[in-house]
Amino acid sequence: MPDLDDTDLEILRLLTEDARRSYRDIGERVDLSAPAVSDRVARLKELGVVRRFTVDVDRSTLREGTPVLVTLSLDAGTVDRVRATLRDEEAVEHLFTTASGDLVFHARVPDPAVHRWLAESLDLDATVADVDVTLLANVDWSPSVGGTEFALGCAECDNTVTSEGVSARIGGERYQFCCPSCESRFRERYERFEESA
Incomplete structure (x- = not known):
């Protein structure tokens, strides 16, 4: 498997800033031709480093709802099932699994009674040992490929x-x-x- 070099990391950084940036624009910034950038992006996809290109939508501008950060402490063996359920929930925007097996997610819940929404979305009695809900005032999401060794x-x-x-x-x-x-x-x-x- 080939190593990723500084040019690959710069291409990733540029795509993180704007996934619609043209290969020609990226090439000008990293001193490569557009076809060479295309080849590198294809290789990054093949390696699984780039999974998909997506749109970062600020859902708060499109609909109302209660922005929350929820931590679910789960019974053993239920993390994968609950994670799959939450992944399919339209209200859930970001979903994380902690090293201790908790699920943490950011959601814009359509029902102001967040616990009622959780009870309807999940079988709380059978799967969730503890729930912690924090109301959010603001959410910033800025993924980066810099700052750490890749x-x-x-x-x-x-x-x-x-x-x-x-x-x-x-x-x-x-x-x-x-x-x-x-x-x-x-x-x-x-x-x-x-x-x-």
């Missing part, structure tokens, strides 16, 4: 993926691995999971 993490062991790493498409998704052994273990576990589903 490195891909192995999908199996979370070690840094170097130039000796491998990339594989498994179940329709692209994964990065630090070595062929990690890819093999991940693939075997994935196939066992698929068989049991």
Whole structure:
């Protein structure tokens, strides 16, 4: 797997600022031709670094609702199911899973009674051990590729993926691995999971 260089990081930074920026404009800023930028973006997509291009909509300008930050402490084994449910909820804008297994999300809830909306959206009694709701006054979202060392993490062991790493498409998704052994273990576990589903 090829390493990402400073030009790749600058392309990512420029796309983060404006995903509609033309390859010609990016090329002028990084001293490459538009086709060379296109090739690099295609490679970043293939590596799974760029998943999609999207629009950052300020929903507060489009509809009313109560902006909240919600933390759900969940019973063991329910995180994936509750996460999938929340991902499908139109009101949820950002969804995070903490290292301790809590789900934290930002939403613009259509019902001023946030707990009622949560009860209707989730089976609170069976899945959620504790709920913390904070009303928000303002939300700023500014993702950045700068400020930290950039490195891909192995999908199996979370070690840094170097130039000796491998990339594989498994179940329709692209994964990065630090070595062929990690890819093999991940693939075997994935196939066992698929068989049991």
